[in-house]
Amino acid sequence: MFQPRRTSRTSRTSRTLRALLLPLAAALSLTLLPAQSASAATTLANPGFEANGTGTATPTGWTAYSAGGQNAASFTESGGHTGGYRLTHYAASAYKVETYQYLSGLTNGTYKLTAWVRSGGGQNSAYLALKNCGSAEQRTDIPVSSSGWLRIVTSIAVTNNQCTISVNSDAKAGNWINVDDLTFTSGSTGLAIKGSDVSSLAKSEAKGGVYKNSSGATGDALAVLRSAGQNYARLKVWVNPADGYNDKAHVLAVAKRVKAQGMKLLVDFHYSDTWADPGAQSKPAAWSGHSYSQLRTDVYNHTYDVLNALKAQGTTADMVQVGNEINGGMLWNEGSTSNWSQLAGLLNSGYDAVKAVNSGTTVAIHLAKGGDLAGTRWWFDSAVSNGVKFDVIGLSYYGYWHGTLADFQTTLDDAASRYGKPVYLAETAYPFRLDSKDTHENIIDLASELVPGYAASTAGQTQWMKDVASIVEAVPNGRGLGIFYWESTWTAVTGNGWDPTDPSSGNGWENQALFGYDDKALPAMAWFSHR
Numbered sequence: 001m002f003q004p005r006r007t008s009r010t011s012r013t014s015r016t017l018r019a020l021l022l023p024l025a026a027a028l029s030l031t032l033l034p035a036q037s038a039s040a041a042t043t044l045a046n047p048g049f050e051a052n053g054t055g056t057a058t059p060t061g062w063t064a065y066s067a068g069g070q071n072a073a074s075f076t077e078s079g080g081h082t083g084g085y086r087l088t089h090y091a092a093s094a095y096k097v098e099t100y101q102y103l104s105g106l107t108n109g110t111y112k113l114t115a116w117v118r119s120g121g122g123q124n125s126a127y128l129a130l131k132n133c134g135s136a137e138q139r140t141d142i143p144v145s146s147s148g149w150l151r152i153v154t155s156i157a158v159t160n161n162q163c164t165i166s167v168n169s170d171a172k173a174g175n176w177i178n179v180d181d182l183t184f185t186s187g188s189t190g191l192a193i194k195g196s197d198v199s200s201l202a203k204s205e206a207k208g209g210v211y212k213n214s215s216g217a218t219g220d221a222l223a224v225l226r227s228a229g230q231n232y233a234r235l236k237v238w239v240n241p242a243d244g245y246n247d248k249a250h251v252l253a254v255a256k257r258v259k260a261q262g263m264k265l266l267v268d269f270h271y272s273d274t275w276a277d278p279g280a281q282s283k284p285a286a287w288s289g290h291s292y293s294q295l296r297t298d299v300y301n302h303t304y305d306v307l308n309a310l311k312a313q314g315t316t317a318d319m320v321q322v323g324n325e326i327n328g329g330m331l332w333n334e335g336s337t338s339n340w341s342q343l344a345g346l347l348n349s350g351y352d353a354v355k356a357v358n359s360g361t362t363v364a365i366h367l368a369k370g371g372d373l374a375g376t377r378w379w380f381d382s383a384v385s386n387g388v389k390f391d392v393i394g395l396s397y398y399g400y401w402h403g404t405l406a407d408f409q410t411t412l413d414d415a416a417s418r419y420g421k422p423v424y425l426a427e428t429a430y431p432f433r434l435d436s437k438d439t440h441e442n443i444i445d446l447a448s449e450l451v452p453g454y455a456a457s458t459a460g461q462t463q464w465m466k467d468v469a470s471i472v473e474a475v476p477n478g479r480g481l482g483i484f485y486w487e488s489t490w491t492a493v494t495g496n497g498w499d500p501t502d503p504s505s506g507n508g509w510e511n512q513a514l515f516g517y518d519d520k521a522l523p524a525m526a527w528f529s530h531r
Contacts, residue, residue, distance in 0.1 A: 042105045044165065047182040049076045049085045059087065066097040073097040073169070081116040081149045081180040089126075089169040090176040100166040102132075103184070112155040112187035113165060114474070117142045118178040121453030126177050128152065129166040134159030138531075142177050143467035144453030148406025149180070153474045155189040155531070189473050190531045193424055193482025195232030195266065196225060196514065200490035202254050203245040207495040214521045221489050224521050225514070226261040229528030233258040234266040234484045236324065237306055239284035240273050243500040248306050255315040264318040266484070267310070268366075269303060269350065271323060271330055274500055278327040278368050281335070292334045292342055296349045299331075303353035307361070316358050321426070322350035325368040325396055327379070337382070344386035351389040365390040366426045370397025371407035373414055380419055392481065393419065394426030399451035399464065400444055409471045416479040424481040425472050429512040430464035431456045432524065437492035437517050440506020456511070458523045465527035473531070483527075488514035 045061025046052075052059045056076045064074040073091040080086040089097055111130070119126055121144035131137040133156050140154040156163065167179050201209075201221055211221035222233065235254055238246045251267065258265050270276035273284045283290075287298050303322070310317055329336040335346045351363050365383065369376045376395065383390070393415050397408045416423045434456045436442045447456070454460040465485070472480040490496070490509045497505030516522050 042103060044101060044103070044182055044184050048080060048083045048180060049087050050080070050083045052076055053085065054078050062087075062099050062101050064097060064099050066095070068096055070095040070097050073171075074099045074167075079178075083180075086178045086180040087167065088176060088178050089167070089171065091171070091173070093173045094171065096170045098166055098168050099179075100164050102162070102164050104162040106158050106161050106163060108134075108158050108161060109186055110155055110157050110188045111163065111184055112153055112189055113182065113184050114151060114153050115182045116149045116151050116180045118145050118149055119143065119453075120146045120176045122172055122175045123177075124170040124172070126169050126171065126175075128154060128179075129164075129168060130154060130156040131164050131166060133157070133163035134161075140470055141463065141466055142179075143405055143470060144451075144463075145405050146452075147404050149178075150406055150409055150471065151474045152470045153189045155187065191469060191473055191480065191482040193232045193264075193484070194230055194528045194530060195234055195263075195482065196230060196485035196488035197234040197236070197268070197427070198222065198225070198254070198258075198487075198489045199234070199236040199246055199268075200487055200496060202250045203243070204489060204491060204493045204496045207493045209489075209491055209493040209496065210519045211489065211491075211515055212518075212520045214523075214525075216518075216520055218519075220257070221515070222257055222261050222263070225488065225525070225528070226263060228521065228525035229530075230263065230525075231528075232264045232266060232318075232482070232484070234268055236268040236270055238270055238273050238500075239302060240286060241500045242273065243503070245500070248309065251306065252309055252313060252315070255310055255317075256313065259315045265310075265315060266319040266321065266364075267306065267317045268321040268324055269306075271299060271302070276323070276330065277325045281326065281328065281330045281332045283331050287331070292345070295331055295334055296345050299346050299349040300353045303350045304357060307354060307357040311357055317354075317361050319362040319364060319392075320350075320354045321364045321366045321394060322347055322354070322390075324366055326365070327367050327369060327375070337379070340382050340386045344383065344388045347383075347388050347390075362391045363389070364392045364394045364424075364426070366394040366396070368396040368402070368427075369411065370395040370425070370428075371403025371411055373407070373411045376411050376415055377418065380415065384419065390421070392422045392424060394424050396427040396486075397425055397468065398428060399430070399454070399468075400449050405467065405471060408468070409474070412471065412480070413475055416475050416477070422479045422481045423472075423475060425468060425483040427484060427486040428465075428468055429486045429509075430454060430461045430524075431511045432458045432461040432516065432522055433511050435511070436506075436508075437510050438494070438506040440497065440508050442511050443508040444512065458516075461512075461522065461524040462526060465524050466530065469527055469530045485514060487512070491515050491519065492517070
């Protein structure tokens with residue numbers, strides 16, 4: 001994560017809506033109960049909405065249904081993801097509509113629905129669903145993305161030889177979605193990693209931090225996270241930090257608790273005494289003045305020492321990041337990207353140390369370039385050409401800094417394909433409010449800094465996590481591993497500020513934690529139970 005600083009971003013241009021339909025005043029409270037189509041098939045008919053041209057309320061193979069008589073809110077129009085047309089849900093007044101297709105004669109098994117979508121946001125709900133398939137209905141929300149198409153997926157076990165593919169909107173006046181290029185094929189989806197960074201936890205607890213479940217019962221923060229569905233924890237390690245936290249001893253102690261909860265462990269090596277990020281990669285004081293050759297030995301020995309100690313106590317690391325957000329390299333200046341051969345040597349020293357302790361531990365390279373396709377390509381092309389060894393790619397992506405969701409999907413998909421490696425979202429977060437609990441200014445504290453379509457609210461934070469999870473899940477060929485939420489436990493506790501050299505420094509992140517100002521678990525933890 002970046003060191004605390006204020007960053008603003010330009011708002012995206014909003015989509016101009018044409019008043020295509022007359023205002024409709026039908027009631028919206030009725031439950032949608034679509035009837036089966038008169039005809040059915042084993043494969044999707046008209047999946048790209050190309051068969052009928054513009055303005056068709058019931059395109060071939062599909063049925064529109066609205067309990068309030070608002071079928072006209074579902075129609076085709078020009079401008080597809082591919083081809084000439086797309087499905088749109090839109091009305092000038094509030095509406096609730098479903099567009100669905102019923103398939104029968106299916107061979108029982110697991111099926112995956114893929115679709116390309118866009119949305120202007122603001123709906124009460126907008127989602128794709130698989131239902132009437134013999135198992136529990138599966139849904140995937142349609143993310144807010146007015147500037148680019150997104151691919152989303154969901155899957156279901158078909159046990160009764162049939163299934164209904166459904167596009168749903170419960171919308172306010174003027175809300176819209178676009179859907180195109182659906183496929184329904186054998187296959188499954190899911191995320192192997194649903195984790196968070198809890199590096200601040202030990203210091204928070206030592207300074208009096210309290211954590212509660214959603215009912216208000218005080219307990220172990222890790223147990224609360226685990227009960228919500230978290231299966232992985234990330235811990236950073238500094239070399240000799242000024243405050244004595246996030247060092248080897250504290251990583252060992254928290255690792256025992258992580259493993260006791262049945263979670264896996266990611267160790268994030270910063271190779272510094274303080275924050276390492278795109279703006280700062282300072283050497284530890286103990287390594288100052290060391291030659292490049294000695295720095296390679298330092299990296300190996302430090303990495304091996306921490307990981308071997310973890311292994312000795314029965315808490316072997318499952319994944320390791322060799323460096324943190326190393327856009328410009330690490331251990332400056334010797335390991336900067338202006339000298340790739342030396343940076344490669346340092347990274348490979350870390351890789352070799354990880355594998356020497358445990359060959360099964362996954363080694364990740366982590367950049368803060370989640371929406372930067374060109375920058376990610378340049379970095380990893382350089383790494384590969386210089387012989388850097390790594391198993392997976394981690395990218396930080398904060399929507400208020402790193403571009404649109406479409407930018408993120410393009411970059412993540414490209415990294416997985418171009419380098420043939422699994423990818424994961426190494427860091428993300430979103431505010432559930434803008435005001436600060438302590439006296440330190442929050443990093444994100446203005447409405448103008450938010451991602452359009454995502455409010456600074458518990459609902460906005462929850463939706464953000466569900467939507468980025470959908471993008472990681474949709475990475476082709478099952479290469480999307482999962483997500484780590486950044487600093488879920490960093491609540492406002494006196495003495496647990498951002499600066500390890502200053503005990504009076506405050507926390508600029510408490511409005512993006514997963515525990516609220518009342519110390520209770522927030523609704524956004526629901527994303528841990530994502531498929």
